[in-house]
Amino acid sequence: MALDKATVARIAALARIKVPAAELDALAGELSKILTWVEQLDEVDVTGVEPMTAVTHARPPLREDKITDGGIRDKVLANAPETTGGFFVVPKVVE
Amino acid sequence: MSLTALTIGQARDRLRRKDFTARELAEAYISAMAAARPLNAFLVETPERALAAAAQSDVRLQKGNALPLDGVPVAVKDLFCTEGVETTAASKILAGFVPPYESTVTANLWRNGALMLGKVNLDEFAMGSATITSARGPTENPWRRKGDNRPLVPGGSSGGSASAVAARAALAATGTDTGGSIRQPASFCGIVGLKPTYGRCSRWGIVAFASSLDQAGPMTRDVRDAAIMLQAMAGHDPKDSTSAPLPVPDFEQAVGQSIKGLRIGIPKEYRLDGMPKEIETLWQRGIDWIKSAGATTVDITLMMTKYALATYYIIAPAEASSNLARYDGVRFGLRVPGETLDAMYENTRGQGFGAEVRRRVLIGTYVLSAGYYDAYYLKAQKVRTLIARDFNEAFKSCDAILTPTAPSAAFAVGEKMDDPIAMYLNDVFTVPVNLAGLPAISVPAGLSADGLPLGLQVIGKAFDEETVLRVAAVLEDAAKFDARPAFVAGSA
Numbered sequence: 001m002a003l004d005k006a007t008v009a010r011i012a013a014l015a016r017i018k019v020p021a022a023e024l025d026a027l028a029g030e031l032s033k034i035l036t037w038v039e040q041l042d043e044v045d046v047t048g049v050e051p052m053t054a055v056t057h058a059r060p061p062l063r064e065d066k067i068t069d070g071g072i073r074d075k076v077l078a079n080a081p082e083t084t085g086g087f088f089v090v091p092k093v094v095e
Numbered sequence: 096m097s098l099t100a101l102t103i104g105q106a107r108d109r110l111r112r113k114d115f116t117a118r119e120l121a122e123a124y125i126s127a128m129a130a131a132r133p134l135n136a137f138l139v140e141t142p143e144r145a146l147a148a149a150a151q152s153d154v155r156l157q158k159g160n161a162l163p164l165d166g167v168p169v170a171v172k173d174l175f176c177t178e179g180v181e182t183t184a185a186s187k188i189l190a191g192f193v194p195p196y197e198s199t200v201t202a203n204l205w206r207n208g209a210l211m212l213g214k215v216n217l218d219e220f221a222m223g224s225a226t227i228t229s230a231r232g233p234t235e236n237p238w239r240r241k242g243d244n245r246p247l248v249p250g251g252s253s254g255g256s257a258s259a260v261a262a263r264a265a266l267a268a269t270g271t272d273t274g275g276s277i278r279q280p281a282s283f284c285g286i287v288g289l290k291p292t293y294g295r296c297s298r299w300g301i302v303a304f305a306s307s308l309d310q311a312g313p314m315t316r317d318v319r320d321a322a323i324m325l326q327a328m329a330g331h332d333p334k335d336s337t338s339a340p341l342p343v344p345d346f347e348q349a350v351g352q353s354i355k356g357l358r359i360g361i362p363k364e365y366r367l368d369g370m371p372k373e374i375e376t377l378w379q380r381g382i383d384w385i386k387s388a389g390a391t392t393v394d395i396t397l398m399m400t401k402y403a404l405a406t407y408y409i410i411a412p413a414e415a416s417s418n419l420a421r422y423d424g425v426r427f428g429l430r431v432p433g434e435t436l437d438a439m440y441e442n443t444r445g446q447g448f449g450a451e452v453r454r455r456v457l458i459g460t461y462v463l464s465a466g467y468y469d470a471y472y473l474k475a476q477k478v479r480t481l482i483a484r485d486f487n488e489a490f491k492s493c494d495a496i497l498t499p500t501a502p503s504a505a506f507a508v509g510e511k512m513d514d515p516i517a518m519y520l521n522d523v524f525t526v527p528v529n530l531a532g533l534p535a536i537s538v539p540a541g542l543s544a545d546g547l548p549l550g551l552q553v554i555g556k557a558f559d560e561e562t563v564l565r566v567a568a569v570l571e572d573a574a575k576f577d578a579r580p581a582f583v584a585g586s587a
Contacts, residue, residue, distance in 0.1 A: 008457070015416060015460040016423075016437065017453060018445030027457070030515065034458055037516055038405040038471070044478050051476030052483060055293040055307055055532035060336050075195035081430035088425050091436050 001039065002032045098123040099263040099584070103167055103320040106266065110156055110166045117152035117166030121145045121210060124168040124265065128212055131264035131584035134235045136255040138173050139181055140213040148210035155208070162208030164327050170265035172256050173214040174221055175201050175311070176300040180211075184302040185229035186219045188447030189428045198300025199332045200269060200311045207327040212265055215255030219449045220419065221276055221304045224521040226254025227508065228451040236284055236505050237262040237580035241546035247505040250280030250521075256314045257284035264584040267324050268314045273305050274407050275501075275525025277312045278537035282500035282550030285539045285578065287567070288314045289321040290525075292558045293532035294339035296325075297332030305414035306337075308407075308529040318538060318568045322346035325560065341558060349561035350568045355389035359566065360493030364400035365524060367502060374499045374549065377541050381497055381551045384573035385566070395489040395496065399482045403527040404519055406482065409462050409475035410530070415452075416459025422447060454515065483531040490556050495566050498524050500537040500550035524552060534560045536567045539576040548578065 003011075005024045008031060012019040019027060073086055082089040098120050101109070110117060125142045145168055152165040176182050176194035183189040197205075205211070218228040225248035226234040236249040237258055249258040253270030257280035260268050270277035272290035281288025289312045296311040303309065313324030326346050332338040361382060366375070382392055424430035424443030431446050433439035448456065462471035489496065502523055511517045528535045534557070537550035551570055555563035 003461075011457050011461050011464065013441075014464060015456050016420075016440040016444055017448065017456065018441035019453075020445075027454075030454060031457060031461070034408065034454070034515060035461070035471075038409050038475075040405050041402055041409075041474050041478055044399075044402055044474075044481070046474065046477035046481070049477040049480050051473055052479040053476060054337075056337060056339065058339075061333075061340070063333070072195070076426075078195055079192050079427035081424060081428075090425055091433065091439050093436050 001035045003028050003035065099127050102316050103164070103266055103323050106167065111161055113156070117149040117156060118146065120166050121149035121168055124212055127264045127584040131259065131262050134237060134258050134262060134582065135232055136215050136234050136259040136262070136264060137170065137213045138183070138185070138216050138231055138255070141180060141211055145210045145212050148205070152208055152210070163323065164204065165208030167209045168212045168266050169204060169209045170212050170215045170256055170259045170268040171201055172217055172253050172269050172271060174217055174271050174302045175269060176302070177201055177211065177214065180214060182214065182302070184220045185217050185231055186447065186449070186452065187230045187429060188422045188443070192427050196300060199297035199334060200301065200328045203330065204269070204327055209327065215259050215268060217255055218252035219452050220302065220415070221252040221271055221273055222415070222451050222455055223251045224275070224279060224518055226251040226280070227512065228449055230449055233508060234258050237582040238285065238505060238547055239581040243545070245507045247507055247547070248283070250283035250505060252276040253314060254280050257281055257286055257288070260284070260286050260314050260316060261580050262582055262584045267320055269311060269328070270314045271301060271309055271311050272529065273308045273411060274529050275522040277314060278525050278535060278550070278552060279501045279521055281314055281537040282539070282548065283505040285548030285576065285580065286314055286316055287318055287321045287536065287538055288312065289325060289536045289560070290528065290534060291325060291329060291560055292339070292534040294337055295329050295534070295558065295560065297330070297335040297338045299332055299334040303418040305411040306418060307414060308411060318536070318564060318571050319347060319350045321536065322350050322564050339558065344561055346560060346564055349564045352565045353389065354385070354566055354569050357390040357495065357562070357566065358493040359385050359390050359392050360395035360489050360496040361392050362395050362397040362400065362489070362496060362498060364397050365498045367523070370502055373543050374502060377549050377551065378497070378499050381540060381570060384570055385497060388569045388573070393493045395493055397485045397489060397527065399478065399485050400527055402478050403482055403530055404523055406475045406478045406530060407522070407526045408458070408519060409471050410479065412455040412459035413463050413472050414459070416456045416463065419452070419456055451515070479530050482527055486531045486533060495562050496554040497566070498552045498554065500524060500552040504543040504545070504547035504549055528554055533557055534563050536563050538567045538570045538574070540570060540574040541576065542578055548576070
């Protein structure tokens with residue numbers, strides 16, 4: 001699949017990655033090459049094959065529904081770029 | 096013999112005989128680590144921490160109640176969160192991140208007496224095969240081609256780990272392997288690298304790349320050391336729901352056991368067109384060694400091998416695009432301001448991710464996006480089923496599989512770098528193992544014509560690391576690999 005510049009810009013927006021306009025053409029070329037290469041999977045007949053969604057077939061373990069962790073607000077906030085009064089700070093979302 | 100020339104097995108025995116102290120061993124490695132700085136293997140050095148832990152080891156050694164890894168200086172791939180020590184995954188987006196917690200695997204190592212020398216370099220978020228995508232600059236391989244002084248890559252993504260262990264700047268290292276990131280650098284640097292079965296080691300506290308493929312493992316100078324390290328790293332962890340609730344066998348005990356009567360599978364699909372003759376020759380030599388040790392070889396077929404890389408380059412980026420969504424400039428790491436919340440996200444991620452990570456997140460986003468999910472991601476998951484089925488079928492007629500580790504020796508910085516797909520081909524022999532979740536090891540088995548190490552890979556059944564180690568030890572004995580890299584840090 002050959003991706004055009006507009007498609008790359010749309011994926012970049014979905015991925016929340018700013019891509020400078022000057023880089024879109026080159027990136028479209030690289031991504032198209034990779035996608036064309038992975039499309040060799042079209043040769044494989046997968047009729048009736050279940051997708052492999054996990055490596056282990058064991059049933060995921062369940063734990064008791066109780067709080068086992070917490071009370072570590074300062075540790076949680078310790079690496080944040082900006083905090084105030086025990087909260088993360090983000091740009092204004094609601095006008 | 097200098098202290099940094101010893102293996103873990105040798106150092107352990109001599110520490111217990113009080114030939115030298117844990118402090119002396121730690122000091123020898125601290126000097127070696129400093130001498131190795133031109134390789135750019137270590138991102139953070141933690142000598143004080145190493146000496147403090149060595150002092151505790153010495154108390155236990157004196158009293159005669161030593162722990163299994165007491166006094167063993169270990170380099171930690173900078174993908175493992177280490178409490179109080181900066182952990183960046185070699186990405187700008189995590190610059191300055193100091194985890195308030197310790198990964199389970201490293202905690203297990205320290206609990207068993209090992210000491211941390213420092214954090215070592217990798218490809219950014221472990222995405223790469225040459226340790227050239229690191230935001231902190233490339234790591235060099237301590238080996239050089241005969242008569243050619245150009246720096247070579249150590250392989251990747253655990254290139255800092257491999258380079259440090261090969262240069263005698265660490266006694267052992269932790270690595271992680273998503274598509275070959277332990278085994279391929281081990282092959283390039285002439286050391287042993289073991290990727291355990293998916294679920295053998297906890298993934299808790301390891302910066303996630305592709306969660307259904309990632310697995311931690313040891314990188315060491317010999318097979319026995321890999322067994323000793325894995326023993327300490329492995330085990331069930333309730334904090335990782337994919338960690339296997341199985342007892343950990345005595346891995347070291349498997350080293351040195353006879354392979355008489357074992358059936359070793361040789362997959363014909365691993366004979367690639369255009370593969371260098373010397374890789375072919377090395378593989379044949381491995382087959383001969385196995386036979387002289389009393390095992391038989393069986394021709395097997397892994398039909399889907401040629402589709403493994405394409406499958407991997409859909410599944411791994413898809414999982415990565417999801418895992419890396421957490422780097423949003425809010426809770427940790429880099430923040431680049433923006434007018435709106437979305438602009439802040441986009442600026443942060445635009446500047447924080449390097450070119451290869453950006454490429455993979457975009458591919459992953461695309462193959463998971465509405466309208467393309469079935470054609471790419473679901474299709475790849477189905478082919479993955481077939482790849483795993485191939486191995487299951489093959490293991491009906493054999494106990495382990497022998498292949499080359501990588502299709503070439505280490506290459507120079509600058510080679511294979513303008514084409515992402517050429518770089519991806521490095522992992523052609525290692526990726527199928529991750530897709531199937533199996534254990535595999537790379538053992539140094541010989542030198543290329545220009546004097547660079549080449550590895551052989553042994554693949555085992557799920558949770559049968561013991562057979563993998565048994566076969567690997569036989570190859571090691573037969574290969575008598577005693578070549579040394581051009582640069583050796585430790586001469587104390």
